[in-house]
Amino acid sequence: MHTRRYHHGDLRAALLTRAEQTLREKGPGALSLRELARDLGVSHAAPSRHFKDKQALLDALALAGFERLDEALSASRDAAGEAFTDRLRGFVRAYVDFARANAELLDLMYTIKHGPAASEALIAAGQRLGAMAGELVAEGQRSGEVREGPVDSIAMPVFTTLHGFASFAVSGVLSAEEATSGFDAVFAYILRGCGPS
Amino acid sequence: MHTRRYHHGDLRAALLTRAEQTLREKGPGALSLRELARDLGVSHAAPSRHFKDKQALLDALALAGFERLDEALSASRDAAGEAFTDRLRGFVRAYVDFARANAELLDLMYTIKHGPAASEALIAAGQRLGAMAGELVAEGQRSGEVREGPVDSIAMPVFTTLHGFASFAVSGVLSAEEATSGFDAVFAYILRGCGPS
DNA sequence: ACCTGAACACCGTTCAAGT
DNA sequence: ACCTGAACACCGTTCAAGT
Secondary structure, three states, rough: OOOOOOOOOOHHHHHHHHHHHHHHHHHHHHHOOOHHHHHOOOOOOOHHOOOOOOOHHHHHHHHHHHHHHHHHHHHHHHOOOOOOHHHHHHHHHHHHHHHOOOHHHHHOOOOOOHHHHHHHHHHHHHHHHHHHHHHHHHHHHHOOOOOOHEEEEEHHHHHHHHHHHHHHHHHHOOOOHHHHHHHHHHHHHHHHHHOHH | OOOOOOOOOOOOHHHHHHHHHHHHHHHHOOOOOHHHHHHHOOOOOOOHHHHOOOHHHHHHHHHHHHHHHHHHHHHHHOOOOOHHHHHHHHHHHHHHHHHHHOOHHHHHHOOOOOOOHHHHHHHHHHHHHHHHHHHHHHHHHHHHOOOOOOOHHHHHHHHHHHHHHHHHHHHOOOOOHHHHHHHHHHHHHHHHOOOOO
């Protein structure tokens, strides 16, 4: 009864934080606006001030996921050395690690359910990731470690492999052990796929 | 009031058929056991005789999806000629076409939500697909069009690329046009990734 | 064996009203 | 501006009872 009241405008942030926590711990099916409101000590109608819809909250969650993935990939790039293969390897690693550490969130990010309003922002976020892959490929072309040709026609398949591997790891098609032991094979295959001649 | 009664045991099949229809037409959020029952002129408690859970129905739907994908891939193999690249190309085509024609179903098939009971059967279904990719790769090795090495270390990345591309097409990361125009680039990249030397 | 009808606890969403 | 409380229509699930 003496719980915080959240008149400060941080209810929105609190809802997102808590939602991601229950998504991670109990899965997407357990996400309920009413329970979120209960957990935060707020009336069940309060969330509607910040998210017009349950879908709107899910959209915001997915968008936050893209932003964090973006940061993780940027960080991996900044941490890498000069060598192209190291940089590419770090990029792949960062994506796969994020996927495995945020399985439910990744599932949500790439789910089909997003409303057309949010899809725009989500697709833009996805394209930012694709652009990062494109920069990496362009670097590789300049150093001669990636074959000539339109950047997108190389970066798209590379990114696609990356995502497929992460998706298989997340959905359980690959077990945790297979995902770990298969990384090198996937990376070697990616190098072959984009390498010269 | 004079609707069919389904005492024949075909309620289970009717539920699945109808469920897939509304999944396709109105999306996963619109799937409700009660509405399904209503649509089929049956009491709202009737489905529970055939599916202990809503999740059990979703699991069955996903499993049926894997079976149909399996058939589509088998059919593509039987329809293909002798040449390895044609056979591989047909395999990739069949997977991508299935994905684009059954977007919501593919999303469900690879979703993370499946109960541990069903996961076993679903993972087995996924592994059957992987085995088909493995056979194809082994053929390519025999004809010298795929490089030497453990079959799985080549088939897994190939299948992964396939799935990543399909997943991007389904989730809207790639527009319909990009998915169409990007196919050749992806296929060329797959050939490079598994090719010799 | 298969289905019905009522019951229960829980949703998402809306809206007047409060502060 | 932000939140509450009541209300509405809809769920999934269970269980006695019917055929």
